[in-house]
Amino acid sequence: MSYPIPRDLPLYRGNCVVHARQLLEAGRTIWRQPLARASHAPPNGLGHFFWRFLLIGHDYYWQQQLLRERPPHRRSPMSNQEQAEPTGGWAAKVRILQDRMMKLVAADWRHALFFPLALPVILVSALLIAVGYWVTALRPRYLLEACDRLAIEL
Numbered sequence: 531m532s533y534p535i536p537r538d539l540p541l542y543r544g545n546c547v548v549h550a551r552q553l554l555e556a557g558r559t560i561w562r563q564p565l566a567r568a569s570h571a572p573p574n575g576l577g578h579f580f581w582r583f584l585l586i587g588h589d590y591y592w593q594q595q596l597l598r599e600r601p602p603h604r605r606s607p608m609s610n611q612e613q614a615e616p617t618g619g620w621a622a623k624v625r626i627l628q629d630r631m632m633k634l635v636a637a638d639w640r641h642a643l644f645f646p647l648a649l650p651v652i653l654v655s656a657l658l659i660a661v662g663y664w665v666t667a668l669r670p671r672y673l674l675e676a677c678d679r680l681a682i683e684l
Contacts, residue, residue, distance in 0.1 A: 544589040544605020588673045
């Protein structure tokens, strides 16, 4: 309770990334609960898909800006996905994708058969994230205002 999640940030989502960094900088330990899980519902149609990934780019931009002066906190050795900084750059995102794909195929080789079908979705998602990032870099409030104007529920 001494370190509440910041709410006055220019983010749509992702305040937890800034909050986690604040906790680590304050010398707090963040414990990993192996049974804890989060899920992200699939997009509800193409419009939802489009706006979700644009706003991921928006939030990625702001996370980088808010954490720019702060050096990355050093962590103990972990898997690529657990160790990668959420704002660690595009190369870190590719490493996370690669790590997830390797684990998926290791769990069941037949998952590799679906990769050709998933590749266009991955590429379009990455493109939308990049567009959201650059639109926000050029016009910081544009995407959130457009989302509000269109009354899109995400």
